Amino acid sequence: MPLTPAIEEPQIHESAQGPRVTPAASRTAQTPRPVPGPRPAAVPRPGRPGPARPAPPAQRAPQATPGPVPATPTAPSVSAAVPQIQLIPASAEGALDAAEEAVDLLLDTGRAPGDILVLTSGDPHPWAAHELSFGEAAYWALHDAGDDVFYADAAQVQRAAGRPVVVFAANGGAVDTVVGALPVALTRAGALLIVCGDPQQINSVLGAGV
Numbered sequence: 329m330p331l332t333p334a335i336e337e338p339q340i341h342e343s344a345q346g347p348r349v350t351p352a353a354s355r356t357a358q359t360p361r362p363v364p365g366p367r368p369a370a371v372p373r374p375g376r377p378g379p380a381r382p383a384p385p386a387q388r389a390p391q392a393t394p395g396p397v398p399a400t401p402t403a404p405s406v407s408a409a410v411p412q413i414q415l416i417p418a419s420a421e422g423a424l425d426a427a428e429e430a431v432d433l434l435l436d437t438g439r440a441p442g443d444i445l446v447l448t449s450g451d452p453h454p455w456a457a458h459e460l461s462f463g464e465a466a467y468w469a470l471h472d473a474g475d476d477v478f479y480a481d482a483a484q485v486q487r488a489a490g491r492p493v494v495v496f497a498a499n500g501g502a503v504d505t506v507v508g509a510l511p512v513a514l515t516r517a518g519a520l521l522i523v524c525g526d527p528q529q530i531n532s533v534l535g536a537g538v
Contacts, residue, residue: 411494411514411517411518411519411520411521412519412520412521413514413520413521413523413534414520414521414522414523415522415523415525415527415530415531416430416522416523416524416525417525417526417527418498418524418525418526419526420450420498420499420500420525420526421499421500423450423497423498423499423500423524423525424448424450424451424453424497424499424524426497426524427446427448427495427496427497427499427522427524430495430522430524431444431446431477431495434493434495439492439493441475441476441477442474442475442476442477442491443491443492443493444477444478444491444492444493444494444495445477445478445480445488445490445491445493445494445495445516446477446478446479446480446494446495446496446497447479447480447481447482447485447488447494447495447496447497447509447513448479448480448481448482448497448499448501449482449483449496449497449498449499449500449501449502449505449506449509449525450497450498450499450500450501451499451500452479452481453479455479456479456480456481468487471488471489472489474489474491478491482496482501482505482506482509482513483505483509485509485512485513485516486512488516489516490515490516490517490518491516491517491518492517492518492519492520493517493518493519493520493521493522494513494514494516494517494520494521494522495522495524496509496510496513496521496522496523496524496525497524497525498523498524498525498526498529498530499524499525503529506525506529506533507533510523510530510533510534511533511534514534
């Protein structure tokens, strides 16, 4: 029986195929890199001022040409003015109470406590006696602070610094103490000297015009 020749299927060679094309969808598009630009100015931290930028030349104010500066009149110092003297008649026993009332009136009318110095010719003020119990250094440190009414012995008036108002209580003590301390108290008063005591004694020391 004759053999029928097998029919060979045509083979497709690779060379016959066209170039392989990768579908466009399978490609991953590269993201374009950003173009470097100017950096934003740094934000200053809280509490710290940022760097000062110089103003453009057109905005800068022209420098003033040096010239004569007009003299500014200065107010005269308190110590340069002559203080007023106010006399409050009082006995030696009532001089300290009168001085206390004068201090209260000064504070009520707006005087600062640090503006007032109180001097006593006899027994010390209870405040001074209390503060001296802590020592001389602590006592005079309060005087140097100058933020409250200060009470001192009239015999130590040379050590006391001047204040706008000085209240002098002639509450006894040696006559020489009053005679020697009153003129110095007048120099310590910047604006006002209030003297509580015997008018005849005060007038004999400071003058009849008191």
